[in-house]
Amino acid sequence: MMKKDSALYKAVLLAIVCTVCGLLLSLVNGVTKPIIERNAIAAVEASLKEIYPDGTFKDVTEDYISQDETGLIDGIYEAEGKGYIFTLHNKGYGGDFKFMIGYNNDGTVAGYKGLEHLETPGKGALCFEGDYVEQVKALTSSDPLPLITGSTITSAAVNDAVSAAKAIFNNIAGISYDPNAEPEKPAEPEAVALSEEDLSDRKASCDGEVCTALGFGGAENKAKVVVKDGKVESFEPEETGDFGDGMGEEAYSELERYIGATLDTKIDNVSGATETSKSFRAMIKAALEGGTSANEEKEEEVKLTLADEDYSSYAKPSCTEESRDGQVAVYACSATGFGEKVNKATITVDDAKVSAFVAEQTGDYGDEVGDKAYTDENYANYVGATLESTIDHLSGATITSKSFRAMVSEALKAFGGPAAINEEGSSSEGKQATGLIAEDLSAHKASAEVESNDGVTAVVNCTALGFGDKENKAKVTIDLETKTVKAFEVEKTGDYGDEVGDGAYSDDNLAMYNGIGQTAELDNVSGASITSQSFRAMIQAAFAACGE
Amino acid sequence: MEKKQGFFTKLLVENPVFGLYLGICSSLAITTTLNNAIGMGVAVIFVLVFSNIFVSLVRNITPDDIHIPVYIVIIATLVTIVKMVIQAYAPSLYTALGAFIDLIVVNCIILGRAEAFASKNSVGASAMDGLMMGLSYTLSILAMSFIRQLLGTGCLSLSNPFNNATIFDIRLLPQGYEIPLFTGQTGAFLTFAVLAACIAAYKNHLDTLEKEETKKGATK
Numbered sequence: 001m002m003k004k005d006s007a008l009y010k011a012v013l014l015a016i017v018c019t020v021c022g023l024l025l026s027l028v029n030g031v032t033k034p035i036i037e038r039n040a041i042a043a044v045e046a047s048l049k050e051i052y053p054d055g056t057f058k059d060v061t062e063d064y065i066s067q068d069e070t071g072l073i074d075g076i077y078e079a080e081g082k083g084y085i086f087t088l089h090n091k092g093y094g095g096d097f098k099f100m101i102g103y104n105n106d107g108t109v110a111g112y113k114g115l116e117h118l119e120t121p122g123k124g125a126l127c128f129e130g131d132y133v134e135q136v137k138a139l140t141s142s143d144p145l146p147l148i149t150g151s152t153i154t155s156a157a158v159n160d161a162v163s164a165a166k167a168i169f170n171n172i173a174g175i176s177y178d179p180n181a182e183p184e185k186p187a188e189p190e191a192v193a194l195s196e197e198d199l200s201d202r203k204a205s206c207d208g209e210v211c212t213a214l215g216f217g218g219a220e221n222k223a224k225v226v227v228k229d230g231k232v233e234s235f236e237p238e239e240t241g242d243f244g245d246g247m248g249e250e251a252y253s254e255l256e257r258y259i260g261a262t263l264d265t266k267i268d269n270v271s272g273a274t275e276t277s278k279s280f281r282a283m284i285k286a287a288l289e290g291g292t293s294a295n296e297e298k299e300e301e302v303k304l305t306l307a308d309e310d311y312s313s314y315a316k317p318s319c320t321e322e323s324r325d326g327q328v329a330v331y332a333c334s335a336t337g338f339g340e341k342v343n344k345a346t347i348t349v350d351d352a353k354v355s356a357f358v359a360e361q362t363g364d365y366g367d368e369v370g371d372k373a374y375t376d377e378n379y380a381n382y383v384g385a386t387l388e389s390t391i392d393h394l395s396g397a398t399i400t401s402k403s404f405r406a407m408v409s410e411a412l413k414a415f416g417g418p419a420a421i422n423e424e425g426s427s428s429e430g431k432q433a434t435g436l437i438a439e440d441l442s443a444h445k446a447s448a449e450v451e452s453n454d455g456v457t458a459v460v461n462c463t464a465l466g467f468g469d470k471e472n473k474a475k476v477t478i479d480l481e482t483k484t485v486k487a488f489e490v491e492k493t494g495d496y497g498d499e500v501g502d503g504a505y506s507d508d509n510l511a512m513y514n515g516i517g518q519t520a521e522l523d524n525v526s527g528a529s530i531t532s533q534s535f536r537a538m539i540q541a542a543f544a545a546c547g548e
Numbered sequence: 549m550e551k552k553q554g555f556f557t558k559l560l561v562e563n564p565v566f567g568l569y570l571g572i573c574s575s576l577a578i579t580t581t582l583n584n585a586i587g588m589g590v591a592v593i594f595v596l597v598f599s600n601i602f603v604s605l606v607r608n609i610t611p612d613d614i615h616i617p618v619y620i621v622i623i624a625t626l627v628t629i630v631k632m633v634i635q636a637y638a639p640s641l642y643t644a645l646g647a648f649i650d651l652i653v654v655n656c657i658i659l660g661r662a663e664a665f666a667s668k669n670s671v672g673a674s675a676m677d678g679l680m681m682g683l684s685y686t687l688s689i690l691a692m693s694f695i696r697q698l699l700g701t702g703c704l705s706l707s708n709p710f711n712n713a714t715i716f717d718i719r720l721l722p723q724g725y726e727i728p729l730f731t732g733q734t735g736a737f738l739t740f741a742v743l744a745a746c747i748a749a750y751k752n753h754l755d756t757l758e759k760e761e762t763k764k765g766a767t768k
Contacts, residue, residue, distance in 0.1 A: 009611070010614045013611075017606070025629065031636075032632040032635065032637075033636075036636045039635075
């Protein structure tokens with residue numbers, strides 16, 4: 001038996017105690033470790049499953065986190081056999097945000113999702129929504145993330161965090177890449193003319209030559225703006241307000257773009273200094289308007305009646321009468337709207353008053369700029385209008401409103417009296433029919449090609465311009481002995497499908513052409529004047545082609 | 549009757565927290581809710597009982613110069629086992645107690661009892677001592693938690709740490725009348741001070757009674 005006091009005894013005792021304790025510990029560890037791991041994952045598992053719905057996950061943070069120098073990685077999870085998911089955080093514009101990004105083992109992005117953030121909707125929040133998410137998902141672990149214009153801080157922060165994740169993932173997966181690849185600079189949105197741009201949120205105002213407007217983070221920017229003859233002669237921003245944030249500095253040196261600007265000039269944002277650029281534009285707009293840009297209405301104090309307003313220089317409206325039934329006429333009108341695009345509308349005039357106004361969602365619709373004008377609410381503004389009315393334009397949709405007013409004015413002018421109608425050059429005098437052969441349908445530029453002529457019957461292929469100048473086609477079979485139309489078969493192309501003239505294509509209506517001679521008096525199909533005219537034009541041409 | 553009184557007196561007077569002023573760190577830090585107090589108390593009882601048992605078992609074969617490392621290894625092992633078990637089966641308690649589970653190792657009560665009692669007494673007695681001390685500690689921190697939670701949040705609540713099911717949650721003070729001071733560190737010290745003073749007063753009272761008894765006995 002060893003002596004209790006000997007060093008050996010003590011050493012042995014200590015060793016035994018430690019061994020026994022160690023064994024006990026590993027025993028308990030074996031039992032509890034899987035449970036602990038499962039618990040740890042359970043908290044994030046729901047989120048992880050959004051990227052790999054069938055995955056089994058393992059928390060491998062401890063294994064790799066030491067490689068991360070940035071401190072932005074919260075967790076690393078391995079989806080067995082599939083890839084890795086990183087949960088990351090960083091500081092955005094509104095505070096800390098958390099998100100996760102997953103990479104498949106082959107390097108493609110498996111998923112990207114924001115977990116929590118306090119970003120501004122429409123700006124920083126875009127980093128975690130819709131299009132941007134899709135863009136990220138289409139990338140690989142070697143690509144930098146695109147930046148978003150107007151939310152530079154947040155998208156740059158996201159990019160930094162993802163770079164940290166990429167570094168570790170590419171290390172694990174053995175993918176080589178360039179860690180210093182610059183992210184794409186975002187495409188700046190197309191600039192809009194100052195007069196059209198809604199800068200009211202900048203609350204710009206000018207006191208003589210000194211203007212102020214809200215810039216980045218709501219800071220008040222100041223500038224000296226000198227305007228001469230409706231143009232900006234000089235623009236000198238003070239180095240206060242949002243200057244010094246480090247974000248929009250470039251905007252304070254890129255000042256050439258403002259010199260010589262008028263209300264119609266389109267000025268681009270300075271990339272990475274969207275807010276500051278906007279504040280500058282707001283100040284310039286206010287200076288040019290000689291007041292505050294927040295009150296667009298002030299500009300249009302003097303409203304002109306529809307009869308007096310001059311549309312010839314811009315809107316250039318034109319209307320064709322679709323149908324006329326006594327005091328009620330329907331016009332298909334077009335006018336140039338925003339961005340040189342052609343707007344169309346159907347206007348019903350009843351007794352020299354507009355009874356209905358519906359604009360087609362084409363032309364400048366979809367630009368977002370003038371879209372407010374395309375609502376039933378706005379259309380109601382035009383109902384009841386006469387040539388003596390003045391109609392307000394819709395704030396933020398000035399040009400579109402003008403195009404609408406132009407169309408209404410034109411329709412009303414067309415309505416008022418036979419003299420006005422002739423001005424239009426419309427070849428149909430209301431619905432009254434004329435003898436076919438005497439009718440002037442040259443506007444429809446009908447053409448005819450004889451397919452067969454056996455002396456008894458002739459088959460002629462005809463074309464003529466129908467509604468919207470679309471080419472209608474028809475096969476006209478003419479009985480040469482009686483000089484009448486034996487059959488009229490029109491193709492369902494050309495202006496068919498517009499809904500406007502489709503009534504003319506119905507079997508019932510087509511029946512009216514059977515058996516007619518050259519002096520027949522044919523009615524327009526109600527609501528399909530132009531199509532009907534084109535049909536008659538083709539029949540005319542068919543007769544002519546048969547040498548009659 | 550005597551025995552019972554003795555039992556309770558022992559609990560109160562030889563209270564490790566308010567009587568012997570041992571293990572104050574944890575009593576100040578975690579006594580914010582009843583749940584924490586019960587959780588910590590059970591952990592400490594477990595460690596105390598088993599460390600006393602093991603220390604008592606090895607007391608005769610451990611030479612004096614290495615008895616501290618031996619005791620510490622034993623205590624640390626037990627605490628680690630407790631920690632792993634809590635982490636696996638009661639994760640919410642684990643998050644609430646946090647680092648203080650590890651700090652049970654250096655809780656003076658454990659090593660104190662090991663040195664003072666378990667190294668000199670039989671296994672059975674040591675186990676009993678561990679249990680008593682543990683219970684005493686638990687009651688002390690329960691008292692502190694009761695006061696602090698009641699005054700600090702106005703509610704008293706208890707939930708099952710294994711599945712987070714609420715056992716009860718009652719509001720005793722109307723909303724707006726709670727004193728958040730008690731949930732923080734200042735409140736901890738205040739509560740501790742008041743309770744310690746009460747126990748000290750009671751102790752003095754008992755001492756006075758005893759003196760009178762012996763006096764009476766002497767004069768008899």
